[in-house]
Amino acid sequence: MDTLIQVSSALFLLVGSFLCISGGVGILRFPDLFTRMHAVGVTETLATTMILIGLIIHNPDFMVDIKLIIILLMSFFISPTASHALASAAMRNDRLWESNEKPDSKQVKSSNP
Amino acid sequence: MQHTIILSLSLAAFWLANSGHNTALMLSLGAISITIVVYIAHRMDVVDHEAQPLHLTLKIPGYYAWLIKEIIVANLLVVKHIWLGNKSISPGFTTVTASQKTDIGKVIYANSITLTPGTVTVNLQGDQFMVHALLRESIKNLESGEMDRRVTQLEN
Numbered sequence: 001m002d003t004l005i006q007v008s009s010a011l012f013l014l015v016g017s018f019l020c021i022s023g024g025v026g027i028l029r030f031p032d033l034f035t036r037m038h039a040v041g042v043t044e045t046l047a048t049t050m051i052l053i054g055l056i057i058h059n060p061d062f063m064v065d066i067k068l069i070i071i072l073l074m075s076f077f078i079s080p081t082a083s084h085a086l087a088s089a090a091m092r093n094d095r096l097w098e099s100n101e102k103p104d105s106k107q108v109k110s111s112n113p
Numbered sequence: 114m115q116h117t118i119i120l121s122l123s124l125a126a127f128w129l130a131n132s133g134h135n136t137a138l139m140l141s142l143g144a145i146s147i148t149i150v151v152y153i154a155h156r157m158d159v160v161d162h163e164a165q166p167l168h169l170t171l172k173i174p175g176y177y178a179w180l181i182k183e184i185i186v187a188n189l190l191v192v193k194h195i196w197l198g199n200k201s202i203s204p205g206f207t208t209v210t211a212s213q214k215t216d217i218g219k220v221i222y223a224n225s226i227t228l229t230p231g232t233v234t235v236n237l238q239g240d241q242f243m244v245h246a247l248l249r250e251s252i253k254n255l256e257s258g259e260m261d262r263r264v265t266q267l268e269n
Contacts, residue, residue, distance in 0.1 A: 045229075084235075
């Protein structure tokens with residue numbers, strides 16, 4: 001039983017770490033602010049969840065588990081708000097991809113051929 | 114009145130979950146701080162159906178289950194495209210129309226869009242959401258309107 005807990009917690013932490021690294025690679029690779037924000041989205045949703053679930057499994061103390069769950073819920077409410085604030089601030093300052101096209105019509109526009 | 118009671122109860126649960134002390138002194142200090150917070154919340158006039166959306170209580174768990182599934186799928190897609198590199202992405206803006214009537218429904222919809230990786234709500238005007246997406250697939254997925262429909266169902 002103890003081994004099972006250790007192994008499953010390690011597995012969750014490993015997957016979470018891989019997703020965190022993927023998010024970091026995405027930030028370095030992607031060409032502009034908005035696409036980089038999507039890469040950060042991976043880190044702030046699934047990677048956080050996986051790491052916190054790993055920690056919850058690892059820790060038998062009930063009080064600590066509750067705090068980890070609160071952190072998880074908070075991050076799910078705070079991160080979209082922060083992303084939205086960042087995106088609309090970027091929008092006002094016109095930080096678009098090189099071509100600087102303005103999103104003005106209803107058509108789906110793509111700047112990558 | 115109903116909202117005040119629920120606010121006090123949830124604050125009490127939050128306090129107990131965070132403190133872990135059960136002596137009389139600590140509990141009474143907790144009760145005093147909850148009373149002060151509820152009083153301040155009343156003065157700020159924020160104790161209403163928007164801060165405490167009780168009418169959503171029954172329907173929200175099903176929506177969350179569906180949203181978590183969507184988040185996992187979207188995450189895997191974005192991770193795949195991170196490792197495939199710049200050539201594989203097709204970023205662009207789109208405008209989606211929200212069919213929600215209330216402000217809280219619109220906020221839930223916009224936040225759900227932002228929470229799924231690959232799509233971010235950039236601007237919100239009336240019922241028009243401007244969304245930036247990493248992939249054409251995510252735009253198509255959004256325009257199929259399933260998320261919109263599910264959030265609207267929450268409201269009624």
